[in-house]
Amino acid sequence: MKKIVALLLIVAPFFMMAQKNNQQLWEKANAYFTTEEYQEAVSIYESIVASGEESAKLYFNLGNAYYKNGDVNNAILNYERAKVLAPHDEDIEFNLNIANQYVVTKIDELPQPFFLRWRTSVVNKYPADTWAFISIGTFIIFLILVGLFVFSRIASVKRISFWIGILAIVSSGFSFSMAAQQKAKINKRNHAIVFCPRVTVKSSPTETGTDLFLMYEGVKVEITDSLNTWKEIKLADGNKGWCPDSCIVKI
Incomplete structure (x- = not known):
């Protein structure tokens, strides 16, 4: 018991310091966003994420900074990450819909019961x-x-x-x-966003597999299987196939 208390006394100050540092970074990133210095805001928000911090608000602000900086793919990725943590948030849904208007591949979702x-x-x-x-x-x-x-x-x-x-x-x-x-x-977290400008989806996890269909960046896919450097993906319209895992980033 004494060892646990001693460990907590050692760890607690570092935890509090990290929290305080992240709060300062958060305020600094928000200030950069307000002054339209979006790349600086992105860098600081990303450093907060890299520290292990995760929240819908953080991903939402990061998505906004990416969108304002002209990076729609990363905007969509972070809006989707925010939506996972706060699926009821109307602001996240609204901004995600705006960003998705820039996605070339339009997919009609299969109707659900x-x-x-x-x-x-x-x-x-x-x-x-x-x-x-x-x-x-x-x-x-x-x-x-x-x-x-x-x-x-x-x-x-x-x-x-x-x-x-x-x-x-x-x-x-x-x-x-x-x-x-x-x-x-x-x-x-079995969904991902396509980041390659254009990717050919194959019938098997090899370059020699039959070409099934084309996808363009920004599309959301579901990961259903993996083999080596390939991922089996499924679109909202039911189409399935294999693509290199280097072309997608997990939500």
């Missing part, structure tokens, strides 16, 4: 932390209601606490499921 669309919209309603907070809160309410049910001698109180308790535990389980899905999406 209504229940899948509904599930996605519910999952994206809140970030993982909010869903987890709701789950914990409703579970605490459930425990309180269990106490009322067990110790109360009033029949009406027992009846009400029983039914509301059932609702609370169901809500807690549902919220926990939503939080888990959001967290899995953040950890999985």
Whole structure:
């Protein structure tokens, strides 16, 4: 126990110093953005990301700086990264849609069944932390209601606490499921943005594979498999194939 406390006392000052340094860098990058020095802002935002800091706001500002600096690909990449962390944010969605207007390859997404669309919209309603907070809160309410049910001698109180308790535990389980899905999406990161100006997608992970279709930079793809330096990708319209992993950057 003493060793753990000693380690914390050693590590804590470095952590606080890093946080303070990142805050100063954040303010400096924002100042550069305000004065339209976008390349300087990009460099500082990227240094914050390189330090291990990650937030929707950071990626959103970085995407804005890249967009203002004329780098649409990196703008889209960082808007998508911001969207993973804050799927409900309308500003991120709006700026992403504007950036996507510059993408040459236009893809018509396959229609989804209504229940899948509904599930996605519910999952994206809140970030993982909010869903987890709701789950914990409703579970605490459930425990309180269990106490009322067990110790109360009033029949009406027992009846009400029983039914509301059932609702609370169901809500807690549902919220926990939503939080888990959001967290899995953040950890999985199986989507990417095409960065090569033009790439030919192959039927197999070799240069001699049959040419299937062309993709241009800025397109969002799903990574479904990998082999050596090749990635199997899937487009929103259902088309699949293999491309060099050097041509895509993971979200």
